[in-house]
Amino acid sequence: MNNRTRWLVLVLVLGVAGVVALWPRDGSPQPPPASTRPTQDVAALRAQAQLRACHPAGEGGVDVTCLGDGTRTALALKGPMLINFWATWCQPCQAELPVLETYAKQPGAVPVVPVLVESREADGLELLARLGVRLPSVYDGADELRKRVKAPMTLPATFVVGADGSVRQVTDPPYFTAPEQVEKAVR
Template identity: 85%
Template sequence: MNNRTRWLVLVLVLGVAGVVALWPRDEAPGPPPTPSRPSQDVSALRAQAQLRPCVPGGEGGVEVTCLGDGTRTALALKGPILINFWATWCQPCQEELPVLDSYAKQPGAVPVVPVLVESREADGLELLARLGVRLPSVHDGSDELRKRVKAPMTLPATYYVAADGQVRQITDPPYFKAPEQVEKAVR
């Protein structure tokens, strides 16, 4: 192969590599990007959401942010308690949150703690206010709580923590559509 042919092959290979590098690709599935918008007054959103106060979880808990007042608190895996991981972009989560709120208002209900993940606090507060959900809710921005219970990345994900500390994921149903389903799952 002469020099001219070698140069031609080199230019052709570099051209193909450049086209491949710049070719648009499908994005991996996952949450849609959060649109940029001006920062909001989170205290106004907290007032609008009117969430019930978070209950401090005690020693050995995972540090999370209480959405109701913005304080850092430890959420311990001490039961009985129902922990629900959700995100603002998750449609089944939006359907399930009012059901959990309705269940939690029943006498003798197991305490329910919605845990916002993969979303900004402000977006979570806006959604909770729009849905009329007043449950004491937390934000797990670092995903530490989700890692502790070994929760999958799919949402929603709900866990029942028994009085003896045993943690089990509730998979049937995949998400709650009626308070009676929650009652059955925590028995």
């Protein structure tokens, strides 16, 4: 192989590598770019959402923001409780939130805490209001709670916190479509 042929092969290999590196991926769904709409008055969105009060802060908890009133609170991982990580761009999350609301209204239901991640507070409040979900919800902007429970980046992600403080992820089903599934998962 002469020098000219070697250079031609090198240029072709680099060209193919460049195309592969820049080619769009068809992997897991990515969040859409940040909203370009004007920032809405979060206080007005809080009033519209009418969320129930967050659970009282607990010792050794993870610092999160209560979506209902905007206060910082320490969410203690003391159960029984169900924690659900969700985002506004996640379609299964949007279908699951009303199911969690229905379950939480049942007698004997364990507390359900939806945790907004990867989205703006205002967008989360707007979605909860539109869905009619009034659960006491928190915002984990720094992903501290998700890191503490070692939650995956895929959403939704649901965890059951036992009375002994144990934390286990619910993987079957991948997301809830009926209150009975939630009931079974928390047993």
